[in-house]
Amino acid sequence: MSVRAKKHLGQHFLKDENIAKKIADTLTENNYDTVLEIGPGMGVLTKYLLQKKLTTHVIEIDTESVEYLKAHYLNLADRIISKDFLKLDISTILNNEQFAIIGNFPYNISTQIVFKTIENRNLIPELCGMFQKEVAKRIAEKPGSKAYGILSVLTQAFYDAEYLFTVPPSVFNPPPKVDSGVIRLIRKENYNLPVDEKLFFKVVKTAFNQRRKTMRNSLKSFNLSDKLREDTIFAQRPEQLSVEEFINLTKSIANDAI
């Protein structure tokens, strides 16, 4: 008996074992001994994680998949969390130890998984996973491209992001409508910002909400001094600015308000 795919849970099960192994092998296994897989489904990726030296935990929202895993992976039984990852209190699980996140993520919550990882980055040195290709590209994109935006800057402020490979719809059951992409995020050594984090998020989001305008126009609502607005950075569009430039800009804005 296998699990019947449920659309509302983003269930597209991998049927190509080689791809499952290739995804499991994207983990560097540096700086952690534990891995948490989000959405194991019927365990095609889990199987390869269990072959590693790491301790594998899984979190799955679908009770039918949980029953399947309990029946087929007897040695995993006490490391299956039957819950919604988005409602999980990360600080209380895994005894506060460092762990990596991996998954063939449900596409409907994949950006929320990234933001929850960023929020809990003190415990998460690495994330490897499969996203809708377009989302994976946006996360790892560099300045100067159309795909570079809020998701790129907010992720890369804390993690080095690398796009690894593309996966076609044909390796899933049922096949999704679009290509998928696998990326790896490795936490930066210095993963706390030298500026107010809330202000940084606000500056980045406000700037990209009007991405075709110059920074001078898109950040009008901040009521900045004329002196600051004369800085050459304000003549540029948000997609031209590096993560470091956004951080420095936030610093200047914070000082401008004093």
Ligand SMILES: C[S@@+](CC[C@H](N)C(=O)[O-])C[C@H]1O[C@@H](n2cnc3c(N)ncnc32)[C@H](O)[C@@H]1O
């Ligand atoms: C794309 S499928 C991948 C399944 C399996 N890993 C594979 O590769 O065949 C996504 C999985 O995430 C699970 N899922 C969806 N939303 C979830 C959530 N909020 N928390 C935990 N798991 C979730 C689904 O039930 C499904 O098993």
